[in-house]
Structures are given as structure tokens and as C-alpha cells.
Amino acid sequence: MKALGKLFSLKFVYLLSILxxxxxxxxxxxxxxxxxxxxxxxxxxxxxxIEKREVKTLSIGSDAPDFNLPNIDGKFYNLKSFxxxxxxxxxxTCNHCPTAQAxxxxxxxxxxxxxxKGVAVVAINSASPIGLMYGESAWTDxxxxxxDMIIRAKDKGFNFPYLYDGDKQEMSLNYGAMSTPxxxxxxxxxxxxxxxxxxxxxxxxxGGNSEDLKLAVDELLAGxxxxxxxxxxxxxxxxxxxxxxxxEKVDAKWKKRDVTLEEIDNQAVKELLxxxxxxxxxxxxxxxxxxPCVTEYPDLLTLQRIYGNKAFEFIxxxxxxxxxxxxxxxxxxxxxxxxxxxxYSEDDVYELIELVDPKWSGALPYTLLVEPGGKKVYxxxxxxxxxxxxxxxxxxxxxxxxx
Numbered sequence: 001m002k003a004l005g006k007l008f009s010l011k012f013v014y015l016l017s018i019l020x021x022x023x024x025x026x027x028x029x030x031x032x033x034x035x036x037x038x039x040x041x042x043x044x045x046x047x048x049x050i051e052k053r054e055v056k057t058l059s060i061g062s063d064a065p066d067f068n069l070p071n072i073d074g075k076f077y078n079l080k081s082f083x084x085x086x087x088x089x090x091x092x093t094c095n096h097c098p099t100a101q102a103x104x105x106x107x108x109x110x111x112x113x114x115x116x117k118g119v120a121v122v123a124i125n126s127a128s129p130i131g132l133m134y135g136e137s138a139w140t141d142x143x144x145x146x147x148d149m150i151i152r153a154k155d156k157g158f159n160f161p162y163l164y165d166g167d168k169q170e171m172s173l174n175y176g177a178m179s180t181p182x183x184x185x186x187x188x189x190x191x192x193x194x195x196x197x198x199x200x201x202x203x204x205x206x207g208g209n210s211e212d213l214k215l216a217v218d219e220l221l222a223g224x225x226x227x228x229x230x231x232x233x234x235x236x237x238x239x240x241x242x243x244x245x246x247x248e249k250v251d252a253k254w255k256k257r258d259v260t261l262e263e264i265d266n267q268a269v270k271e272l273l274x275x276x277x278x279x280x281x282x283x284x285x286x287x288x289x290x291x292p293c294v295t296e297y298p299d300l301l302t303l304q305r306i307y308g309n310k311a312f313e314f315i316x317x318x319x320x321x322x323x324x325x326x327x328x329x330x331x332x333x334x335x336x337x338x339x340x341x342x343x344y345s346e347d348d349v350y351e352l353i354e355l356v357d358p359k360w361s362g363a364l365p366y367t368l369l370v371e372p373g374g375k376k377v378y379x380x381x382x383x384x385x386x387x388x389x390x391x392x393x394x395x396x397x398x399x400x401x402x403x
Contacts (some may be wrong), residue, residue, distance in 0.1 A: 042073055043070040044147035047129050047166050052242040057176030059197060060229045064088075064190040065174035069124065069163040072150045077122070079190055082188040086118035087220055088186040089213070091175035091198075094127035094393040095152045097236035098139040100180040101401050102202045103158045107181075110198075110210050111160050119217055125149055128178065128241035128368035133250055139401050141390035144239065151387065172238060179235035185216055185226075193220055196231030203402050219224070257338025261329045264317065264342035269329040269355050272315070274374045279313045280398045281375060283367045285356065287319045288331050291391075292383050293349070293365040297335060299386055300367070303337050303393070317363065318343040321353065371396065 058065070068078045082088050084092035091107060093100040111121040122188035127144040142148035146164045153162045175184055193203045194216040201208030264272070273283050284300050286293035296317075297359050304314035305312045318328045318338065322345050344352055353362045357379060360366055368394055378392040393399055 003227055026047055043075040044291050048168060049130060049241045049244055050168060055159060055173060057175050057178060058192050060192055064192060064193050067171040069165055069171060071161045072153050077163060082120040085120035085137045086188050087217060089119060089121045090184040091123045091181050092126040092172060093123050093181040094125050094139045095142050095144050095148055096132060096137045097180040098263045098402050099202050099235035102204055103181050103198050106198060106210050108157060108159055114217060117221060120399045124163045124165050125279045126165055127239040128169055130167050131239040131241045131243040133247045134321060135309050136314055138310050141387060177238055179233045179237055181235055182211055182233045187220055194229050196228050197233045202234060205368060240398045248363055255336050259333045259337050261325060261332060261341045261343055263345040265345050266351055275370045277373050278372055281370045283368050283370060285319055285364060287316045287339060287364055289366045296383050299334060303336055307393055307399060315340045319349060
């Protein structure tokens with residue numbers, strides 16, 4: 001009877017843990033839905049693959065091609081939307097590029113300084129979400145989707161419209177935006193008077209202050225010709241949708257990786273958590289019988305594909321019983337988990353809990369981020385918020401947002 005009572009107690013605790021995780025997940029989902037509803041977004045993105053073509057940058061003196069694109073608030077903008085502005089500064093940018101991110105603060109500051117001078121700043125995300133490979137997002141916490149543009153604009157405090165051109169990339173093609181960021185300045189008659197860079201020093205803190213952009217705008221405001229109307233624009237190449245073929249090749253290569261499963265005991269767990277490497281390690285403890293675990297596992301694995309070429313490593317530890325090793329391996333193979341995969345080989349799972357984190361109650365899944373030397377910089381019990389995890393990764397000095 002005592003054994004039966006103990007078994008019932010353990011099952012009851014497990015049930016409560018699962019319910020807590022499900023409740024947390026529901027609350028998180030409801031929060032996201034409410035945020036989406038409160039934004040009143042009337043636009044639904046639908047990126048399409050377009051035929052590969054030659055892209056030519058618009059010539060100085062050309063009439064500016066018009067456009068009709070949605071802002072992050074769902075409102076559509078065109079050239080007439082800025083009819084009261086003396087000058088329009090169009091900046092083709094994106095979310096993923098380190099160079100683009102390096103200029104975001106300067107874009108905000110330039111807008112503050114020149115707004116009262118009759119200058120309208122308009123940012124355009126020229127990247128196609130389907131033309132982006134996982135590894136190209138290794139410098140950021142968001143991708144180039146319309147939804148992620150909303151996150152980026154809020155995080156950085158954008159004080160200018162941020163338009164989405166990811167469906168057909170028509171505006172980016174018409175202007176010939178080659179890199180991110182790429183600036184196009186239009187005069188009062190909406191003719192192109194400058195195209196190129198913001199300044200020559202992309203990395204924050206190295207002295208760049210939008211010199212090239214300011215010089216061109218100041219000259220136009222003074223009624224002068226732009227003295228240097230064309231400059232080189234260093235940055236990531238525009239992610240045209242036809243580049244999706246490259247993503248397919250990378251996906252095929254990933255699926256060919258060997259998937260292995262090693263046993264790990266308490267001593268090895270200690271050594272793993274000490275992280276005597278030069279990498280930031282994301283460790284996930286999970287089990288095949290845990291529904292939340294198998295639900296989030298593919299997303300955690302994707303983090304390896306995003307950040308794996310930098311100082312980052314995703315590691316999985318299955319807490320299934322050792323006799324389930326074969327079924328665990330089958331799951332990992334199905335998910336193409338070509339990373340370090342372990343299965344706990346000791347009998348007492350409570351020893352594992354104490355080893356990993358005494359603050360961990362034992363409910364699965366459990367995820368932690370460990371920097372070299374063993375310091376835990378992030379930990380969470382239950383389904384993680386992927387944006388929160390990605391921020392923790394990219395904001396760590398080992399990863400970073402800039403070159």
C-alpha cells in the first residue's frame with residue numbers, strides 16, 4: 001500500500017506539473033493574440049517566389065517609382081503620403097543584417113534631427129522571408145517576416161514608417177536596392193538625387209554619424225546640387241525570393257547529418273555543465289513522453305541552424321528511461337537532430353535535477369543557457385518563449401549583432 005501511495009503521489013505531482021506548463025503556454029498564447037488584436041493590423045503577408053532577373057539601380061535624375069506598401073501598423077503608404085515633405089529619404093533595410101542593425105540608432109537620430117526641416121524618412125524591408133537562409137539570421141533575434149518587423153520597430157523605437165516589400169519585392173526591384181542599408185534621396189519633384197550609404201563607418205561607436213546622408217540632404221535643402229550623388233553601399237546583399245533555392249540546398253545538407261545518441265551519467269553531466277568550451281551552450285532536458293517537450297524541440301533545434309556557425313551549440317538530454325534509448329533515437333532521427341544528443345543513464349532522476357539546477361522543480365521541459373566556465377545566463381521550466389531565448393543568445397558577447 002505504501003508503494004502504491006508513493007506511485008500515486010508521483011503521478012499526481014507529474015500531472016500538476018503538466019497542467020502548470022499547459023496553463024503557462026495558454027497564457028502566453030492568449031497574450032500574443034491580445035497583442036495582435038490590439039495592433040489592429042489589417043494586412044496579411046503572402047510572400048511569393050519571383051523569377052530571377054537582373055537588378056539595376058535607379059539612375060540619378062530619374063523620376064521616383066511610386067509604391068503602395070503596408071506599414072507595420074497595417075496602413076498603406078505611397079509617394080503622395082509624403083506630399084508635404086521637401087525631401088524623402090528612402091532607406092532599404094531589413095531585420096537580419098548586422099550592418100542594417102548597426103545603422104538603426106543613427107536612422108532614428110537622423111529622423112529626430114531632420115523631421116522639422118521637412119525631411120521624411122521611410123524605411124523599407126527589402127528582404128523576402130523565403131529568400132533567407134537560417135545562418136543569415138545569426139546576428140539577430142528576429143527574421144524578416146512582417147510580424148517580426150513589428151517586433152524590431154518596437155524594440156528599437158522606430159520613429160519613421162517601416163514598410164514591408166517582402167511579398168513581391170516590387171519597390172526594391174524598381175529602385176534597384178542592392179544591399180542593406182541602401183539609401184535613396186528624392187527631392188521636391190520626387191527625382192532621385194542621391195543613392196548609396198549612410199556613412200562610411202558601419203559599426204556603432206567607431207565615429208559614424210550619417211555624414212554622407214546628412215551632406216546630401218543639407219545640400220538639397222540649401223537648393224544646391226548634391227556634390228557626391230552616388231556612393232558605395234556596404235552591407236548584406238538583398239535577399240531576393242529566388243534565393244530560396246539556396247535554402248533548399250542547405251536544408252538537404254542538414255538532413256544528411258548523422259544523428260547519434262550517447263549515454264550520459266552524473267559525472268558527465270557535471271562536466272557538461274562546467275562548459276569547458278569556448279561556446280555558449282543551450283541545453284534542453286526533455287522526454288519523448290512529454291508533449292510540450294516534443295512540441296518545442298524542432299524550434300530549439302532550429303536555433304542550432306541559425307547560430308551554429310558562431311560560438312553556439314545546442315545540446316539535448318533525454319530523461320527517458322535508458323531502456324527507451326532506441327525509441328528516443330528514432331525520434332531524434334525523425335527530427336534530423338544532428339547535434340550532441342544524450343540520454344540520462346543513471347537510475348535516480350532526482351540526482352540529475354539537483355545537478356542541473358537546484359532551483360529546478362523537475363517538470364519538463366527544462367532549458368538553460370550556459371556560457372564558458374559554467375555560468376547559467378538563462379533558464380526556464382516549461383515551453384520557452386523563442387524570442388526571449390533568441391534575445392538571450394544574440395545579446396551575449398560571444399554572439400553579438402555586429403561585425
